[in-house]
Amino acid sequence: MRSDFIRIYKSVHTWTGIVAGIALFIAFYAGALTVFKEPLARWAAPPSTLHYVSLEQAQELLVRTLAAHPDSARDFSIHLRDAEHLPARMSWQVREDDAGADDHDESSMRHYTATLDASGGAQVLEQHPSSMPALIDTLHRVVGLPVDSDPNRWVMGVIAALYTLALVSGVIVLLPSLVKDFFALRIGRNIKRMWLDAHNVVGIISLPFHIVMALSSVVFAYHDGFYYLQDKLIHDGKWSSASSRARPAEGTLPPPPRDPAAMLAPTELLARAQDFAPGFAASQLQYLQATGPRAVVRVWGKDETGVSPRARGGFLALDPYTGKVLSSDFLPGRQDTPNLFISSFFALHMASFGGTAVQWMYFLLGLAGAWLFYSGNLLWVETRRRKQAKGENQLPVQRRDTRLMAAATVGICLGSVCGISLAIAGSKWLHALFGGAVDGAHLLYYLSFFACIAWAFLGGAARASVHLLWLACATTLAIPLTTLCGILFPALDLWANTSAASLGVDLTALAGAAAFAWMARATTRRVRQGRTDSIWSAASDAPALPTSAARVSSVSS
Numbered sequence: 001m002r003s004d005f006i007r008i009y010k011s012v013h014t015w016t017g018i019v020a021g022i023a024l025f026i027a028f029y030a031g032a033l034t035v036f037k038e039p040l041a042r043w044a045a046p047p048s049t050l051h052y053v054s055l056e057q058a059q060e061l062l063v064r065t066l067a068a069h070p071d072s073a074r075d076f077s078i079h080l081r082d083a084e085h086l087p088a089r090m091s092w093q094v095r096e097d098d099a100g101a102d103d104h105d106e107s108s109m110r111h112y113t114a115t116l117d118a119s120g121g122a123q124v125l126e127q128h129p130s131s132m133p134a135l136i137d138t139l140h141r142v143v144g145l146p147v148d149s150d151p152n153r154w155v156m157g158v159i160a161a162l163y164t165l166a167l168v169s170g171v172i173v174l175l176p177s178l179v180k181d182f183f184a185l186r187i188g189r190n191i192k193r194m195w196l197d198a199h200n201v202v203g204i205i206s207l208p209f210h211i212v213m214a215l216s217s218v219v220f221a222y223h224d225g226f227y228y229l230q231d232k233l234i235h236d237g238k239w240s241s242a243s244s245r246a247r248p249a250e251g252t253l254p255p256p257p258r259d260p261a262a263m264l265a266p267t268e269l270l271a272r273a274q275d276f277a278p279g280f281a282a283s284q285l286q287y288l289q290a291t292g293p294r295a296v297v298r299v300w301g302k303d304e305t306g307v308s309p310r311a312r313g314g315f316l317a318l319d320p321y322t323g324k325v326l327s328s329d330f331l332p333g334r335q336d337t338p339n340l341f342i343s344s345f346f347a348l349h350m351a352s353f354g355g356t357a358v359q360w361m362y363f364l365l366g367l368a369g370a371w372l373f374y375s376g377n378l379l380w381v382e383t384r385r386r387k388q389a390k391g392e393n394q395l396p397v398q399r400r401d402t403r404l405m406a407a408a409t410v411g412i413c414l415g416s417v418c419g420i421s422l423a424i425a426g427s428k429w430l431h432a433l434f435g436g437a438v439d440g441a442h443l444l445y446y447l448s449f450f451a452c453i454a455w456a457f458l459g460g461a462a463r464a465s466v467h468l469l470w471l472a473c474a475t476t477l478a479i480p481l482t483t484l485c486g487i488l489f490p491a492l493d494l495w496a497n498t499s500a501a502s503l504g505v506d507l508t509a510l511a512g513a514a515a516f517a518w519m520a521r522a523t524t525r526r527v528r529q530g531r532t533d534s535i536w537s538a539a540s541d542a543p544a545l546p547t548s549a550a551r552v553s554s555v556s557s
Contacts, residue, residue, distance in 0.1 A: 006173060013169035018380055020162040021373040022409060026144035026416045027156075028373065032366025033420065034140045035351050035359050036508075037133045037311070039501035041085040043483075044130040044427040047495055048087035050115045050123075055080065057116065059265040061090055064122040065114040066260045066291065072112070073257075073292070078266050078285040084497045087127060088113035106134045107147070128436030130427040135441045136420060141220075144416065146442070150224070157221025164214040171207065174200055195382075199375045202368055209365045216349040257291035263320040272323045273299040273316050277331060279306075283313065287320060295320050306332030308352035309343035370413075377409040381461075385535050403461065406535050411456025414468035417516075418452055419445035421475035421509070425482050432493040448475070462527045462536045469520035476516060479509035 033040065053061050058078050066073050076092035093109045110126060117123040138145075142152040143159050203210075219226070264272075266285055273282055282301035289295050297320040302313035309330050316334075317327040328334040335343060347353045351362035384402045423445040430440050452471070456464040483506050486494035497503075527538045 009169040009172045013166050013173055014380060016162040016166040016169065017373070017376045018405070020159045020166065021377050022412050023143035023159050024163055025370045025373040025413045027140050027159075028366050028369040029413075029416060030136050030140035030144075030420065032363045032370065034133075034137045035363045035366065036501075036505070037137055038083075038085070039505050040136070040424065041129070041133045042083055042499060043497060043502040043505040044132055044424070044431075045085040045087070045497065046431055047084075047497075050088045050113065050125070051117075052082065052087075053089045053116050055089075055267055055270075056265075058089055058267075059263070060120075061114060061116055061122070062263075062266075062287075062290075063261050064116070064120075065090060065124065068122045069114075069124060070257070070291070072114075073260070073287070073290040076287050076290070078287070080266075080270065080283055080285065084499060084502065085129065088115045088125075090114040091127075106138075107131070128439060130431070130441060131439050132423050132427040132441040135423060135445060139416070139420070139445075144412075146446070153221045157218050160214055160217035160221060163210075164218070167207070167210055167214060170203060174204065195375055195379055199372065199379060202372050206365055206368055206372075209362075210369065212348045213369070216345045219345060220349070255293050258293075258295065258321070260291055263290070263295075264323050269297055269299065269318055269320065269323060272318060272325075273301075276316060276325060276328070277303070277334060279303050279333065280316070280331065286315070290320060296326060302352075303332040304353075304355040306353070307335070307340060307343050307347045308332045309335075309339075309346050311350040311352050313352065314343070374409065374413050377405065377413075381406045381409070381535055402535055404457075406461035407456040407464065408453075410461045410465045410468060411453035412449075414465070414472055415449040415452030415456075417472045418468065418475050419448040421472065421479065421512075422448045424505075424509075425475065425478035428482050428486070428494055462538055465536070466520060466524050466527055469516055469523055473513050473516035473520060476509050477513035480506040480513075 062076070062078065065076075071094075072092045074092075076090060078090055079086045079088075091111065091113045093111055096108045096110060111129055112124055113127050114122055114124045138148045141148050141156065143156050145152040145155065269285060270282055273280060280299075280301050280303050282299050284300040286298040286300060287295070288298065290297075297318050298315040299318060300313055300315045302308055306314070308314045309332075314330045314332040314335075316325065316331045318324065319326055329336070329339045330343070351359050381402050384399060423441040426444040427439075427441055430438055430444075452464075452468055455467065459467070482494060483496045483502075485492055486496035523536075526536055531537060
């Protein structure tokens with residue numbers, strides 16, 4: 001390939017990566033944690049004092065609850081397993097602003113649970129689960145923006161498109177030397193060469209994963225528009241009308257609500273689902289319009305040998321009154337080719353196939369992807385630094401754009417790491433101090449995030465990189481220490497969930513803290529002992545935004 005073409009693609013790769021890299025770091029780091037969103041929710045959930053009724057009593061529970069709270073018939077769930085974040089057998093959610101809320105925004109949801117009291121009556125309580133898992137998921141979905149809304153998803157789509165361009169151009173740049181440099185990792189005094197080799201190796205090895213992430217993210221960002229155009233251009237508007245519920249004719253009364261006591265018991269519905277799909281492991285019964293003329297129950301669950309269309313699995317749709325199978329289009333292992341093709345996009349993005357082993361693989365690939373974008377920005381900074389000429393005693397003044405990019409990369413990337421760790425650890429402390437009345441996960445994250453950015457610009461990239469890595473170590477170590485405090489000091493009103501999922505969060509955080517400590521020590525050595533003309537050296541470190549005193553000094557000289 002001609003060298004001028006290589007230069008063009010190298011420029012495209014550099015600038016698309018710079019524009020999108022920092023946002024993608026947040027998306028990938030948060031996305032790696034979102035793979036284990038349920039264990040995070042279980043870790044943060046306080047012990048429940050409610051009576052957890054047996055599955056055999058679930059029919060009585062839902063009948064009594066629907067009689068006392070008929071509005072809950074719109075959408076409620078019967079949980080088929082015990083877990084820390086499921087305080088009762090029956091639950092449902094209500095949006096405070098149902099008309100204006102976005103479908104993906106969980107901040108306006110109010111959570112309710114139901115159980116049976118000592119006299120056999122329905123006991124309904126409002127719950128206040130931690131918003132921490134939803135916060136991390138939102139950061140992943142909309143590349144660090146605070147709200148999962150349509151405009152923010154469109155921004156994410158633009159970032160994903162730039163991400164795709166960076167992938168394609170990067171592969172083209174590497175093609176001429178791919179065989180020679182594929183497994184080359186030249187470790188030595190040339191730190192830049194070593195980082196570039198590692199950047200290339202990680203990028204090529206994980207290329208299929210990144211292609212899937214980039215293309216599926218574009219689809220997720222604009223899928224409503226794709227569906228709208230498909231409906232108008234191909235189906236002449238009949239698609240949307242077919243999926244909408246038929247409204248009663250004007251002047252006619254809606255049919256009376258059906259008696260929920262006539263529904264099949266949850267145990268019977270579960271047996272029907274298992275007869276239809278023996279390898280399907282059900283976890284939840286979701287009832288939709290349970291007392292209406294088109295009542296449906298979705299039997300949610302997973303089949304590790306199949307492809308699940310959602311992160312929580314797939315479902316079999318049954319008629320709750322007759323047990324008749326209404327649809328298996330979203331049932332893992334039972335989908336037709338068109339539905340399986342669409343579900344594959346979701347499964348490949350959300351790691352909803354292959355079980356726990358695939359989840360851990362995606363977790364590691366997500367962390368490797370975050371490092372890929374972080375290292376790309378550092379390489380951009382290092383390439384543009386001004387070197388000290390031989391024989392000169394005075395250090396060169398680094399370009400302001402490189403100092404700004406270095407500070408932004410360190411502050412935003414490490415700020416998001418510190419903020420997420422603080423939000424996880426703080427979720428238990430806030431509940432212990434204020435109960436469910438205060439859920440400050442968002443406040444903790446953004447206070448830490450913006451404080452880290454401010455320090456990176458004020459203190460300089462080199463100094464801040466050391467301090468923020470140690471802060472990331474401390475905030476991540478606070479996660480298992482919080483659990484330890486719950487065991488050793490019960491008077492603090494903390495708690496320690498001992499399920500494998502919850503302890504897995506503590507052990508993973510402990511390993512993460514050790515990794516951040518190792519990186520902080522290595523960075524300290526480079527800052528103190530590395531080339532003095534590097535922007536990562538303490539000798540040449542300067543604030544990215546000069547203080548007033550520095551500006552006065554520069555003017556007087």
